[in-house]
Amino acid sequence: MTTVNEVSGPSRLAQPGEGFSAEEVQLAARNHGLPLEALRYDVTPVGLHYLLTHYDIPETEPGTHTLTIDGRVDHAVVFDLAELRRRPCATQRVTMECAGNGRALLEPRPVSQPWLVEAVGTAEWTGTPLAPLLRDAGLSPEAVDVLFTGADHGVERGVEQDYQRSLPVPEALREDVLLAYEMNGAPLLPQHGSPLRLVVPGWYGMAHVKWLHRIEVLDHAFDGYQNAVAYRVRQHPDDPGVPVTRIEPRALVQPPGFPDFMSRTRAVRPGTVPLTGRAWSGHAPVTVVEVTVDAGLSWEPATLDPAPDGPGAGTEWAWRRWRYDWVAAPGRYTLSARATDASGRTQPVEQPWNRGGFANNLVQRVEVVVLAG
Numbered sequence: 001m002t003t004v005n006e007v008s009g010p011s012r013l014a015q016p017g018e019g020f021s022a023e024e025v026q027l028a029a030r031n032h033g034l035p036l037e038a039l040r041y042d043v044t045p046v047g048l049h050y051l052l053t054h055y056d057i058p059e060t061e062p063g064t065h066t067l068t069i070d071g072r073v074d075h076a077v078v079f080d081l082a083e084l085r086r087r088p089c090a091t092q093r094v095t096m097e098c099a100g101n102g103r104a105l106l107e108p109r110p111v112s113q114p115w116l117v118e119a120v121g122t123a124e125w126t127g128t129p130l131a132p133l134l135r136d137a138g139l140s141p142e143a144v145d146v147l148f149t150g151a152d153h154g155v156e157r158g159v160e161q162d163y164q165r166s167l168p169v170p171e172a173l174r175e176d177v178l179l180a181y182e183m184n185g186a187p188l189l190p191q192h193g194s195p196l197r198l199v200v201p202g203w204y205g206m207a208h209v210k211w212l213h214r215i216e217v218l219d220h221a222f223d224g225y226q227n228a229v230a231y232r233v234r235q236h237p238d239d240p241g242v243p244v245t246r247i248e249p250r251a252l253v254q255p256p257g258f259p260d261f262m263s264r265t266r267a268v269r270p271g272t273v274p275l276t277g278r279a280w281s282g283h284a285p286v287t288v289v290e291v292t293v294d295a296g297l298s299w300e301p302a303t304l305d306p307a308p309d310g311p312g313a314g315t316e317w318a319w320r321r322w323r324y325d326w327v328a329a330p331g332r333y334t335l336s337a338r339a340t341d342a343s344g345r346t347q348p349v350e351q352p353w354n355r356g357g358f359a360n361n362l363v364q365r366v367e368v369v370v371l372a373g
Helices: 022-030 038-039 080-086 130-137 225-230
Strands: 064-071 075-082 090-097 119-129 145-156 159-168 178-183 197-199 212-218 252-254 266-268 272-278 286-292 320-329 331-341 364-372
Touching: 038 252, 038 286, 038 320, 075 090, 075 130, 080 090, 080 119, 090 197, 090 272, 119 130, 119 225, 119 272, 130 178, 130 212, 130 266, 130 272, 272 286, 286 320, 320 331
Parallel strands: 064 212, 266 364
Antiparallel strands: 064 075, 090 119, 119 178, 145 159, 145 212, 178 197, 252 272, 252 331, 272 320, 286 331, 331 364
8 A cells, every 4th residue: 555645644533623624524415424314214215325535436347246255265266247137136235324323413523434324224135145155165274364355455654555444254154244236125226335335234324335346355354454454443542442343333313303494403382203223233232222302411211113124124133213202392492312232232322432433323303392372
């Protein structure tokens, strides 16, 4: 990898009171989150699913695209898309969330893509399972990591690179990890990784490598930029940190009523207001959702819908709907929901800060005005 120090410096934190830079606004314009009213959909329409592109959307052609599997295997193999489509296929309904979701709400603010809480979506991904391909290639007994390389290329903090991420061999051999070529029953769109991407259920979005063209089996832990530098939870610049992997539990409120254009403050009529939203976790199924309408002074249990059914839906990796009836009187309120999963993880009500703004699952706060009749 070539160092290009004049292009981009190290990551930094915004100074107290510092506004968003033109560069951050540019990133926010290129990428987009889920409009929170779209939490109504069990499966997110493709155009509403969150999107993060690190570099440029590369020019790829499904008719000529190939995937190479090599490295520490008995024999290297090359597949075109037609060959992958002829292999056994599976469909998984998977909730995918950006590792930086919530970053823009932190104080001090890490300077990067300025997500609020909308960097999420749930899609039905169709493709061929990865594990049989790796077994067919013949994994070496010395295999440690499986490295995935996308066709997108750029510079990040002074380092020129292809976008690359790895998985430990046991994770890569999970039966639900897919090489996906369809999203919601249609071929992948360019911005979502056409013609081929990795889908790793339960992991944050940085692991789901788009525009995938090479899989290399390594006999050592991958120490490239996106694994060893970018996606790590650190408290200070010299902290080696811990890697970002699975999605922390989160519940979101589908905003009730109707919004103010600029502030997005919600307005509702007095009376019974049905509240609803979605909850998910990459560690274990969500078991409890609680709701507060008084800024966290008290929490009440919500009703959690059964796990979804239907094609591709029998999975623990898709969000679940929750419901709560609020008897609203005129006034101003702050609504939140929090999720707890079967591993015992619960969303925090105080800011869990780190330098990259990763895996921040602080509870959402929704400002609501109940009108006076």
